[in-house]
Amino acid sequence: MQSAFKILIVFSVMITTTSYSQSKNLKLWYDAPAANWNEALPIGNGRLGAMVFGNPVNENIQLNELTLWAGGPHRNDNPDAxxxxxxxxxxxxxxxxxxxxxxxxxxxxxxTSHGMPYETVGNLRLNFKNQDNYTNYYRELNIENAVNKTTYTANGVDYSREIFTSFTDNVIVIKLTANKKKSISFTASMDRPEPAKVEHFTENNNVLVMTGFGSNNKNKRLPKETEAIKGEVEFDSRIKIVTKGGRVEAKNNTLEVSKANSVLIYLSIATNFINYQDVSGDAHKKASDYIAFAEKKSYENLLESHTNFYQEYFNRVSLNLGTSEAAKLPTDVRIKEFKDGFDPELAALYFQYGRYLLISSSQPGGQPANLQGLWNKDLTPPxxxxxxxxxxxxxxxxxxxxxxxxxxxxxxxxxxxxxxxxxxxxxxxxxxxxxxxxxxxxxxxxxxxxxxxxxxxxxxxxxxxxxxxxxxxxxxxxxxxxxxxxxxxxxxxxxxxxxxxxxxxxxxxxxxxxxxxxxxxxxxxxxxxxxxxxxxxxxxxxxxxxxxxxxxxxxxxxxxxxxxxxxxxxxxxxPMQVGKYNQLQEWLKDLDDPEDKHRHVSHLYGLYPSNQISPYRNPELFKAAENTLIQRGDPSTGWSMNWKINLWARLLDGNHAYKLMGDQIKLVGRPGSPKGGGTYANMLDAHPPFQIDGNFGFTSGLTEMLVQSHNGAVHLIPALPDVWKDGKVTGLRARGGFEVSELVWENGKVVKAVIKSTLGGKLRIRSYNELQLERSNLLVEATGVNTNSFYQVPKIKNPLLTNATNIEQIALKPSYLYDVDTKKGEEITLIQK
Structure with missing residues (x-):
């Protein structure tokens, strides 16, 4: 069935959506400190990153700066080629x-070079006195405001730590409080893993500085006579401690705080990196200036500006997939029990955690997120x-x-x-x-x-x-x-x-x-x-x-x-070819092995993230891609399983995509836990070891289950699994300049969709259930070229060659297509008919 909406012709009852507001449980929380790095919690502002362990006695805050790499400007071409x-x-x-x-x-x-490693800055260590016997322990990462918090009780005193990596003021801010005066005493020091060489010095009795360079690097695969690439990235990492009550003293490359009522720590890191050809910056001046600027503001102002900046991005999308009692459990327990239970809020949290990590590791003007995003504890990481x-x-x-x-x-x-x-x-x-x-x-x-x-x-x-x-x-x-x-x-x-x-x-x-x-x-x-x-x-x-x-x-x-x-x-x-096992061929010749379980499924790029393989345009290739994915199997490394979530969503099989979510959300990295890909206690993806791409792949995969826009239409809930019968999402974007301002479904059917057109032009909507137009409201004007006329289907078709003789036909759910002519800034509302 196809229909073209031309004028407003339908009046309908309002749909109640309050029960689908975004879950407020957007926190990772735990009842014990991190046992290791894979349990610490990541914070970042796109340039500075930290992993917070939350240890009441010996706190470790592992530090990163996204331009601290080994080596310096160089090329690695081989002219013999x-x-x-x-x-x-x-x-x-x-x-x-x-x-x-x-x-x-x-x-x-x-x-000459096989590439340089991204390096850790080192660690900030806070060693507290008289807090060994603690109770009422709690730590969290609130991804609604990008703040880490740890609380506990020791010797009748309630302690609290708040830490955030300021997006607006370029420093890490740490606030320590207690409910009794003169209760906070600790030493602060910084170090870097061997064999790195660093220098320490103090300024004005309350500033500790650690400086050094990225490593000289030579890959072991290179000939013996090859010279190492000299480490030319200079860094300056410094903390300034400001107390209320008590005192601060510099002693032997540490700062010692005694009997303070509360403490504010400013942590700044900078390098001399300007661009990939220029390392002439002044790391020391930048690091010093960041603190000088930040300390002019109150803690409340620092926190408010940080949170407002972050939420400008994060709050654009909300997701509610339902609730369950599992949300009351610590995050590590929920991860462990996800596959065998029902915890839709954890899937939504995992989705939003990917968005949190992207905001925190990739900011305009900076470097892209690398294999571990921003967070790395090593000098020579995997x-x-x-x-x-x-x-x-x-x-x-x-x-x-x-x-x-x-x-x-x-x-x-x-x-x-x-x-x-x-x-x-x-x-x-x-x-x-x-x-x-x-x-x-x-x-x-x-x-x-x-x-x-x-x-x-x-x-x-x-x-x-x-x-x-x-x-x-x-x-x-x-x-x-x-x-x-x-x-x-x-x-x-x-x-x-x-x-x-x-x-x-x-x-x-x-x-x-x-x-x-x-x-x-x-x-x-x-x-x-x-x-x-x-x-x-x-x-x-x-x-x-x-x-x-x-x-x-x-x-x-x-x-x-x-x-x-x-x-x-x-x-x-x-052309793409279908082989003797009814698979999409990976190579020019028919060489695929149906027992092959390799993690890479590179030839399925044409299915996702590309749009060359479609059930509506080339069903034979579509079925061959599905056969390939079945032959490869589900278990794999973390990032590979998350790619497969996206692929199964493109195959319009929400239940299989959800099954892979269960394979991914399983607790690994602890004694007795399963081997292979999965999720660490801090909800970071395990290849293993940690690779952040799996987190991002999960987020994109869940999005593909709810909205697709690659195949000539904005397809609403194209791959919804049976377990998410009711839900709501706001703020997802579609190709062609469209924003799905609101999408509500009940019992697996779209009941309301509000779509904003930022460019104007033709909006084509695909839905498995029949819809009707409720209203069209003109909003703000927008500028740009409407891409909806060509972004989906290439004008030059890729030919098909198939050797298969018995490939079965695909079975697609019947769908409705609706064409709406939109103006720039217009908002279209559709409801269930």
Whole structure:
């Protein structure tokens, strides 16, 4: 059924929604201190981060600053690659994979740097006197106001600690109080893990300073004669203690507080980093100035401005999936019992926790969230805590637009711009190509050459995937000025694709080679030999990159000649293929193993986050993607399970997506707990170890279950699981410049939807139950280009080749489509018919 609303024709009764207001239980809380780092609670302002343990006796606050990395400005291109390129391609076309792998390792991998690790600043330690025997213990992280709190009783005194990382004043603020005077005595010190070298000094008897540099770094994979990259990031970490009552003294690199009534601690960290080519800043002046500015304000003013800033972002989206008695339990207990119980509020909290983490780790003007977001306790963290761009960095930003945090997307977009400049030299030196390239990993210094080994690093489409985000942001804002700012990066990524596309010998299709399907290879190959020609994911990425650049060029009325080149190349790309096991093929040849349980499902990029595979446009591919996901299985590492939540949501199977949520929300990291991926007690994702992309993937996955906008329509509750029969969400965003101001469902059916059009143009709504228009109110004027006419379905269709003979038909729920002509700023209300 299809209907086009033209005028207001329906009057209806008001729908009561008060029972669906956002849950107020937006707290992680515990009845014991953190036993280890994976139980500490994260706070951050996009630049400064801390993990708070909440120990009454020996408090540890582990510190981070997002520009403190090892090494300094450098490049890591290998110029030997260009001369070896044809040889590697020839070996691949001859199916001499071992030889191609060895040659790629020798000639493509960097001889200077495999990337720098992100480093911890160190620790602030507060050691309290006479508080060993404590009772009434409680600690929480309130993600409604981004404040951490610890309370307990010792020796008849009630103690309280409040800690927040100020968004507005650039310091960490710690307030210590007690309900009896002269009860607060402790020492404060700072340290950094070995082998780091630091200096300590004190100023004016109440300021303690720790300074040092990021490490010199040389990867063990590099030749012995290779010199380490010198650590050039200087940092200054300092605390200032202000007491009411009592006194403060400096002793042996510590500050000692005696018999205070209350204490205020200002903690400031700064580095000399200016940009990836410039480390000429003054870390000491910045760190000192931050405290000097903050201490002019009262604690109440610091807290109020911090909270107001944070809530401007956080309060844009609310979610209510229902309530249960489980919400009365500590968070670690709820995580442990989630899969076998009913706790819809925990799913909603997990969703909002992802938004909290993104706001806290990615702020405009700063660096993007890395593999651990902002929070890392090590000098050499797992996988360097770098930017792994073969999925993990991209996954960090999947929630940005859809959950109304578009500003948080900016640091990633700015990194794409940086890489589009740095990667031009890499493209020229290594491939003799136009445009720009980066491979599977980058860092603060925007390295673009391959690292870690051909098994992982021989993947030249990292920049191609990252640049999808530049277009994705435009899909939500329709801002031509913004599009102009990112078009050079899009154009350069497409030019690289055009330069390196090579005809494969059998069909003459244009493919990327050498490359890999990230971190995975066909069955039967030598261990670690993943190198291939024309992987499905690369074909999908190139298709998206060229298609989107064509659309951008047409909107900006530029590069007519380049458009023709891209259109010609698109016509020669390989099609997606269905293999002998009715699976979507991962490689050009039918090499998939139905028993393969590998964590990466890279060829399903075409299903999510892309929109190339649709039940309405190419059901055969849609079913093949589902078969692939079934064959891979559900259990995996944390981030992989969360990607699968998104994939099952795109497959319109809410119950299976919810089942994976249960696989993810299981307590790991404690004695006797399950192994593998899951959730630590502090609700951070366990790969294991901790990777933040899993948290962000969960948030985007739950969003996809409630609202989708990739397939030509704003689809309401497309993948709702049976357990969430009634609920309400506000503030989610849809492509085309639409905001779902309010969405209410009862008994699995939409009963009310309020959608605001920020750009005007055609709004198409898809619903499983019949709706009718209630009212249309004109709100504020907005500016921009309506993208709804082209953002969903590429103008140039990807062809289909299938070898399958018995692939079953998909069964879709009947749906209703409604077209509404909207004006800029108009709000449309639909109700159940």
């Amino acid at each position: 260009k001369d070896a390129l044809k040889d590697v391609q020839s070996l691949l076309f001859q199916e001499k994979y071992d030889e191609a792998h060895r040659l790629a390792n020798d000639k493509f991998l960097s001889k 996988w360097k805590s770098a930017y792994t761009v073969n999925i993990n960095t991209e996954m960090n930003y999947w929630p940005a637009e859809v959950t109304n945090l578009t500003e948080m997307h900016e640091p990633l977009i700015e990194m794409v711009k940086d890489l589009s400049v740095a990667g031009q030299e890499t493209a020229k030196v290594m491939y003799g190509a136009e445009g720009w390239v980066t491979h599977h990993n980058t860092d603060l210094w925007r390295i673009c050459g391959p690292v870690d080994g051909a098994t992982w690093g021989m993947w030249p489409t990292g920049g191609t995937w990252l640049t999808q985000h530049a277009w994705e942001k435009f899909m939500f804002n329709g801002d031509l000025e913004y599009l102009k700012s990112v078009y050079p990066a899009m154009k350069g990524a497409s030019q690289f694709c055009l330069s390196v596309l090579t005809p494969e010998p059998t069909n003459g299709w244009l493919i990327v080679t050498p490359s890999i399907s990230p971190e995975h290879g066909p069955k039967g190959r030598s261990k670690g030999v993943n190198i291939e020609a024309g992987t499905t994911m690369d074909n999908q990425l190139v298709f998206d990159m060229l298609t989107k650049t064509i659309l951008a060029a047409q909107l900006l009325n530029v590069d007519a000649g380049l458009i023709k080149e891209m259109e010609a190349a698109l016509a020669k790309l390989p």
